[in-house]
Amino acid sequence: MQKAKIMxxxxxxxxxxxxxxEIIEKNKGIENVVLIGIKTRGVPVANRIADKIQSIEGKKVDTGEMDITFYRDDLTKKQMDAVVNSTHIDFDITNKTVVLVDDVLYTxxxxxxxxxxLVDLGRPKAIQLAVLVDRGHRELPIRADYVGKNVPTSRNEIISVKxxxxDKEDEVTIEE
Structure with a gap:
């Protein structure tokens, strides 16, 4: 049940x-900066950021798609066999600043x-994290470098990004 529309x-x-x-400013331009969207909704967010950077800087930023299914620590073998997407990164990430992009940062x-x-693909110069929504409740010492919106939530709430x-529409809601 939708509790609130937050974006x-x-x-x-x-x-x-x-x-x-912020990505342009922090990296003093976009030289050697690449964006990699984490499937599923991190990919369109990364593509939108790339389009915006191109409109600002007049240069295209390489973008890729990453499927992390086989790297998750919470899926059983049966679940992994059922959910196999693919990673599409057609450029070398070695010595690049990689900006990982996702829709929601939670645990x-x-x-x-x-x-x-990423480490299996090469050795980037630096890795940064961009998220549309940071909802808190970290279980690991990870923080985003770029955040669209910080949204304090309880553990029983769900952030739904469309x-x-x-999904044929743009909105972020809190569900109960």
Missing amino acids: DEKAIGRAITRISH GRTARSALNA LTEC
């Missing part, structure tokens, strides 16, 4: 714009899995 299409757009500017376990998967690319 609409305009708020999501503003968050993407702010994150894009930190997804980000940790993505870090493990994006046009996946």
Whole structure:
């Protein structure tokens, strides 16, 4: 059951714009910066950030898609066999600043899995994390470098992110 709508299409757009500017500022431009979206909804967020950065800087940022299924610590063998997506990264990440992008940061376990998967692909110069929503409740010492919105939640609440690319609409809600 929906408890509250915390971001609409305009708020999501503003968050993407702010994150894009922060990535450019922190990295003093976009030279050797690449974006990798964590499937599923991290991919469209990464693509939107890449589009915004290109409109600001006039240069394209390489983007990729990462499936972390086999790196998760909470799936059984049967679940992994049932859910196999793929990783699409057609560029070398060695000596690049990799910005991992996801929709929601919660316990930190997804980000940790993505870090493990990245190390198998190469040795980046640096790894940064960008998320649309940080809801707290970390179980691992992980924090986002770029956050669209901080939303304090209880553990029994769910943050639901809907994006046009996946769900035909843009909104972020808290569900009970």
